[in-house]
Amino acid sequence: LALRSGPQRREDLCVALWPDATPELARNSLSAALSALRREMGHDFVCADRFTVSLAPNAFETDVAKFQVAVKENDWAHATQFYRGHFLPSCFEEPLIGVARELEEYARLAFDSLFEQLEAEQRWEEIVIEARRALKLFPNSTSWQLAAMRAHRALFHFEAALEVFKEISNAARRENEPVPDAARHLARQIRREREEHPFMPPELVAPRPTSAENTAPNFPSTWTSFFGRDEEIEEVAKLLRSGERLVTLSGMGGTGKTRLLIEVARRLAPEWPGKIHFVPLAALSNAELFFSNLRDALGLEAAPDLPPLEQLARFLRGQKVLLLLDNFExxxxxxxxxxxTLREKLPDATFLITSRVLL
Structure with a gap:
């Protein structure tokens, strides 16, 4: 009922939900299910007459509906954010299993289109992050792995790019199939470029943690030296050292807030008592996805029976983490x-935020 707008015939629901029952037993089961739904959600939640059943309009919203709207509007960034795992995972019968398959195909289309858009805009770091998440949902999607290889190459992460190529090769070997020519050709180019840049600074070739404890998996690399803002870096670092749990770097776009945030984190990394996690928020406009976006940035698998906030609280509770929230405006x-709410649940966590608007 939630997936299909408008009234549904009682007979159709009986056949779909209780295909093996007699008509009388199916009708009784439907009546019992509707009564239970009214008790749980309120009497006005269900609209029913002798022939049809529907849910009250505007009384609820679903992740499926939000996903479908984003796909219809070609809003690939939001569509992929809404798709955090297979929809309708416990439905194994028609017609819902057919709906689930169709949604999965749309999710693949959304990721395909997102990577195409990000590559056109040369947003390499976002490709690396999104590819990691997409490949958890749909392992061994070669086109996305190739996108990740190209992004790592553009960022001079040659070793990381070749690790992705190794995954492509291993998957092909398991399936007794040849390694795609495009992957072989790209790997040859990357190896050649790695040889041509033997003296490239290590942080450009393959970013490494400043210390064993203090680097998030997606901590961004920078390609230029940073001069002239030592006083600002030290001032912010001093605030965080003193125990300030929330510091916001505010200013107009293009004033270097993100770079300042990164340099502060680098200065603090050797001494910070917990891990440092960088969380990019520029592509996120739906506040409802804040917790799930943060969970994904920390590399946590979605827990079907646990809300993202509670999952974050359990994972980070007691840790003196520094969370870098970039582009919060x-x-x-x-x-x-x-x-x-997150700060209340994580009293030991510290937040350093960039935003064009003061919190």
Missing amino acids: QLVDGAALSLQ
Whole structure:
């Protein structure tokens, strides 16, 4: 009922939900199910007459509906954010299993289109992050692995790119299939470029943690030296050392907030008592996805029976983490309370935020 807008014939529901029951038993089962739904959600939640059943319009929303709207609007960034795992995972019979397959195909289309868009805009670091998440959902999708290889190559992460090639090769070997020519050709180019740049600074070839404890998997690399803002770096670092749990770097776009945040984190990394996690938020405009986006940035698998906030709280509780939330401005109205809730659940965590708007 939630997936299909408008009234549904009782007979169709009986056949779909109780295909092996007699008509009378199926009708009784439907009546019992509707009564239970009214008790749980309220009497006005279900609209029913002798022939049809529907749910009250505007009384609920679903992740499927949000996903479908994003796909229809070609909003690939939001579509892929809404798709955090297979929809309808416990449905193994028609017609819902057919709906689940169709949604899965749309999710693949959304990721395909997102990577195409990000590559056209040369947003290499975002490709690396999104490819990691996409390949957890759909392992061994060669086109996405190739996108990740190209992104690593553009970032001079030659070893990381070749690790992805190794995954492609291993998958092909398991299936007794040849390694795709495109992957072989790209790997040859990357090896040649690695040989041509033997003296490239290590942080450009393959970023390494400043210390064993203090680097997030997606901590961004920078390709130029940073001069002239030592006083600002030290001022922010001093605030964080003193125990300030929330510091916001605010200013107009293009003033170097993100770079300042990164340099502060680098300066603090050797001495910070816990891990440092970088969380990019520029592509996120739906505040409802704040917790799940943060969970994904930390590399956590989605737990079907656990809300993202509770999952984060269990994972980070007691840790003196430093969370770097970059580009928070578009979430201020919707996610400010979420941030406060997270701070209350994680009294040992510290937050360094960039935003064009003060929190």
